[in-house]
Amino acid sequence: MTTAYTDHRLSMDELAAVIARDIPAGSFVNLGIGQPTKIADHLPAGSGVVLHTENGMLNMGPKAEGDAIDPDLTNAGKVPVTELPGAAYFHHADSFAMMRGGHLDVCVLGAYQVAFNGDLANWTTGKPDDIPAVGGAMDLAIGAKDVYVMMTLFTRTGEPKLVPRCTYPLTGVGCVSRVYTDHGVFDVGPDGVRIRETYGIDAGELAHRCGITLP
Amino acid sequence: MTTAYTDHRLSMDELAAVIARDIPAGSFVNLGIGQPTKIADHLPAGSGVVLHTENGMLNMGPKAEGDAIDPDLTNAGKVPVTELPGAAYFHHADSFAMMRGGHLDVCVLGAYQVAFNGDLANWTTGKPDDIPAVGGAMDLAIGAKDVYVMMTLFTRTGEPKLVPRCTYPLTGVGCVSRVYTDHGVFDVGPDGVRIRETYGIDAGELAHRCGITLP
């Protein structure tokens, strides 16, 4: 276990930097809507990381500002973006074939819950008044060689979101390999959960609060 | 029955002209390898017929000659061809999706045999020393809204090629709707065979030689 104690939990920006550091140079990466989009700002210059957006583009650039805003060029969150040299456009069936076919190296998603075995719940809380909306979440969940989750470790009421078994409806089964949170980084999967790093909390306490058995 | 007696059976060129006349203006058409390619020469100017070639092109032009020959531009028979204004290129999966999806209006194929019910045999004689080779024949057979066959009616030894039931291995089941031959034109399909036109032969004799029951 690599444990890097810090005095405080990480901000989402700090966490984005941690994830950016872990993405291998030259990777093809899809960054999910919301917090994961921050990761793009922390990729080192010359990393050669190529960003995919599910609505049909490779080599997406940063958010568009001012005159660069083009309603025909958005990311999956429908935010105006730019194109980098070497970009390519393709239609939706080709875009999702690229994902489903396992060609992306890394996908980073937000989550409501992740289970120790890698199950992911990030599309609906399943509440009766919740209008179900899945978008590309289920395709992304099973589509990349590595699926990372970026989330706060605890809900506002203090419940862990890294859980022995998801209670929310699933997005994908056993699909997540690593979970990045403000309190620590975890490997998950068929062999169960393992703490890689902790931030502002003792590994023992973290394990206790999340119900993780330390080796 | 529309019977157009002529003094002689048609040459393949004359037959190509007959078929060209029957192709509706504005149709998307695939002309099979061999005799059917002649049909292109007989399409009236301004017919708006768009030719598809299975190796990834719409709006294929005539055969290329001299300096116009480009090894990167051939038809399905690997003969150098030209492109017309408004051409489009696409890859093989897209080309066959276009065929299999039923978007072509007419496909004209050669045949070893056609059955009264529209079964087609045109890819192998099934002889032991025959190397099997199907190409796009089976895809074309089921891919167009109307599949026409262009062939001589009799083999060199005088056997009819329009038959109650194919004895050669099938290319497609019940897929042919019309058969154009040097001795006559026939509708075939679930309701059986019907003589539309005859050339240089009496309908009664034609029916007799092919085993067709006249209405």
Next chain:
Amino acid sequence: MSRAKIVESADAAVAGIEDGSTVLVGGFGLAGMPFDLIDALIRQGAKDLTIVSNNAGNGDVGLAALLAAGRVRKVLCSFPRQADSWVFDDLYRAGKIELEVVPQGNLAERMRAAGAGIGAFYCPTAVGTPLAEGKEVREIDGRTYLLEYPIKGDYALIGAHAADTLGNLVYRKTARNFGPVMATAATTTIVQVEQVVEAGELDPEAVVTPSIYVDRIVQVTARHYTVQGAR
């Protein structure tokens, strides 16, 4: 002459769409949304429609306006709930519209299958989730798949950047999205474009939708709405 017809108005383009039709509507949010065709469809009056689109309307324009006009019985889409999907949200909560949620990639691939003559396909998406309910499951080479069927449209309404006079289409940037797939999956494909050029003016290597998939084309003035919405 070609089979694709260039018509004079969006109203002429949508003529004949019958009550009860399944209509594939292009666009990802507002990018690629065929606003003029949808406005014409509202005027045309067809009702009891089944709409297949990625979203269920944004703001009060385009698909949202069609929903607000009460013409839609059912929506198949991947992501109805957005920051600006109030029209759909209200109809849905009032029980006035049916919803079938389809993962975005399945929506695209099922329409591709319809256009490509594929009878059904085994897809790994949504295995083990609530959206797998009722679907046939099969294990192939150690991986689990669900059987997915084609989604075919009676009509497709899509937006493209330019058409040539034969009906070949090119798109602009991520406004391409569902347009090329929907064009293959509908019996009749109706396209609004910002410009029509002569046959031969589009690069044959860069044509995205070949003319064979296009039935009616209308040229419209470019209209751009502010892009908004959580996703």
Next chain:
Amino acid sequence: MSRAKIVESADAAVAGIEDGSTVLVGGFGLAGMPFDLIDALIRQGAKDLTIVSNNAGNGDVGLAALLAAGRVRKVLCSFPRQADSWVFDDLYRAGKIELEVVPQGNLAERMRAAGAGIGAFYCPTAVGTPLAEGKEVREIDGRTYLLEYPIKGDYALIGAHAADTLGNLVYRKTARNFGPVMATAATTTIVQVEQVVEAGELDPEAVVTPSIYVDRIVQVTARHYTVQGAR
């Protein structure tokens, strides 16, 4: 920097191809045939190969030369027998090579399925023919289909017209044929191109194979063979 590597020679491009590999080889007849990569593969020496290609070699060049060198155990193709396929014909008649004939559209669609993560698909082609033997049959909506499985390659060797430094590809005319599909279906895709340009010099709307599908690129001098063969 990107993941696609531009290498100095065709020999470097084909380094590491193991005996027994399944190799997808682009081209329809000679158009799009990656001659330089195949020649390098002959020099490299990998044997016991399974080749997936539309044809089984024309004349004495390209795929025909690989077959003549005795490196191929099995060929999956749609159309082996051509006017100029004497190399294959002799090997086949001598029982020195296995053949699996696949309808051309199924060859393309099965490779697409491999690249697109589709487990299998129901296809109407070849129903009721000898090529349906042993295949699962299903009726869907009144039409009969056969279940077809993906064809995945360990390597793809393809020819394209130009690449940018990231690995995006464009093709020329009907030499495009199987290249884009094979690029998606192989673990490692190796491409010979006539020119390499800087990233940003290819029109992003006209890229046919996005860089994600390309692993190694080598620039070669254009070589054109006479097109011949009955089909």
